[in-house]
Amino acid sequence: GENVEQHPSTLSVQEGDSAVIKCTYSDSASNYFPWYKQELGKRPQLIIDIRSNVGEKKDQRIAVTLNKTAKHFSLHITETQPEDSAVYFCAASKGRGGADGLTFGKGTHLIIQP
Amino acid sequence: DADVTQTPRNRITKTGKRIMLECSQTKGHDRMYWYRQDPGLGLRLIYYSFDVKDINKGEISDGYSVSRQAQAKFSLSLESAIPNQTALYFCATSGVGTDTQYFGPGTRLTVL
Numbered sequence: 001g002e003n004v005e006q007h008p009s010t011l012s013v014q015e016g017d018s019a020v021i022k023c024t025y026s027d028s029a030s031n032y033f034p035w036y037k038q039e040l041g042k043r044p045q046l047i048i049d050i051r052s053n054v055g056e057k058k059d060q061r062i063a064v065t066l067n068k069t070a071k072h073f074s075l076h077i078t079e080t081q082p083e084d085s086a087v088y089f090c091a092a093s094k095g096r097g098g099a100d101g102l103t104f105g106k107g108t109h110l111i112i113q114p
Numbered sequence: 115d116a117d118v119t120q121t122p123r124n125r126i127t128k129t130g131k132r133i134m135l136e137c138s139q140t141k142g143h144d145r146m147y148w149y150r151q152d153p154g155l156g157l158r159l160i161y162y163s164f165d166v167k168d169i170n171k172g173e174i175s176d177g178y179s180v181s182r183q184a185q186a187k188f189s190l191s192l193e194s195a196i197p198n199q200t201a202l203y204f205c206a207t208s209g210v211g212t213d214t215q216y217f218g219p220g221t222r223l224t225v226l
Contacts, residue, residue, distance in 0.1 A: 006156075043204065043217040043219050045217070046214050102159065104156035
């Protein structure tokens with residue numbers, strides 16, 4: 001089955017700096033890669049996603065890049081703000097819209113230092 | 115997201131008891147999922163369903179069973195709960211033709 005590795009497990013950055021979280025996946029058939037943000041005590045919420053036919057996607061301060069050859073994808077957050085502090089999860093899936101279910105990385109705890 | 119609800123939100127039970135966790139959605143989505151979250155392990159897929167007649171095992175289905183009573187309802191059962199099933203359980207839904215999985219608020223289960 002699919003295996004998703006996520007690094008780092010904890011990331012501390014100064015407010016206003018950029019943060020990068022990296023994930024690798026093992027199954028070359030995976031074609032859908034979402035990123036979820038989970039605040040303490042809350043449910044995971046989708047912040048951005050990318051399909052395998054696209055190399056990069058951006059939404060305001062958040063961007064995701066995908067390298068299918070190397071089987072890795074990354075989340076980039078620019079101009080970080082205190083409200084960006086949370087746990088971030090990457091995931092991978094086959095099938096339309098993650099139909100077969102998502103395989104998650106173990107998460108990155110992002111800490112924004114004032 | 116109030117469109118996906120889970121009951122109960124918290125439950126404490128004893129080893130050997132049968133437990134049912136329920137998920138309901140008003141999104142009209144066909145696909146429903148159960149995940150388990152443990153500290154430091156992320157979320158892991160237990161079962162998923164494409165419709166009432168289509169149930170599939172996920173990564174960690176042993177010790178669990180599910181029932182899709184209707185398009186809007188998907189229940190997870192622990193036939194005989196054990197302490198290592200203590201975790202946070204999330205239900206999620208997704209619609210045909212859409213990519214996003216929407217998560218419910220979660221059920222915190224403690225097995226003593």
